[in-house]
Amino acid sequence: MNIDNYLAANEANWNDRAGLHAARDGSGYGVGRYIDDRTALSDVVEFDRQLLGDIAGLSAVHLQCHIGTDTISLARLGANVTGLDFSAASIAEATQLARDTGDSVQFVQSDVHRALDALPAGSFDLVYTGIGALCWLPSARAWAAVVSDLLAPGGALHLREAHPILWAMDESLTDDLFLRHPYFEHAEPLEWDDTETYVPTATPLTATKTYEWNHSLGEIVTALIESGLRIELLIEHESVPWEALPGQMTLGTDGEWRLTERSGVAPLSYTLRAVKPA
Incomplete structure (x- = not known):
């Protein structure tokens, strides 16, 4: 298979997930809380709220939203x-969710790699990328170049992402931590075939094949530096917002999952901030 086939399979999988994740029956992402409570924030944004700082009035784009x-x-x-x-x-x-909540948000369909065909270059004060996004992209350098091109001078990338150490672990082995998958970026992706997603859903997936790429922390940081950004903050966390290693994690009151027996042994996620010089 070539890269287009990999990405097409991933797109079919995410098209399949969308309706299940957005269900109004309490399954999936539990989106009813955003409709019922107009002040509710996602657990991912809430976790990083202090690190985000004051973003009122900023022009922002959320990639892979x-x-x-x-x-x-x-x-x-x-x-x-x-x-x-x-x-x-x-x-x-x-x-539809934004209509139901009454929030003023614009949404655009585009592959990240072609974001500059859909959005004006150099016009965003903030580029935001949330958890579980980079593993769907084959090249950290190509992604970083898009981020840099979207940012206005003085603008910043805010990235909260699963740690590449976590992506390298074998989640099917539940009695301990095992590094089994590539830590570094490879041209050929890992292939998965799974009828389940990472949140409870009413029905199984039908488009089950997916392809993922890991990117080391050094590769991500270097790609951003090479794209002209300055790294201002990099914090590694011992938690992640889903049960990434079933049977080995405990859910905290903050909505984050941590290792039960080996807490602190390995980083599970990180927050990175990078600025485009004015």
């Missing part, structure tokens, strides 16, 4: 937000 829960959360903190995603079904669900 999926059904828009983080996007709406950024708007509720005062940003003027556009969400971008390659999945037509995700964009449709995000648009």
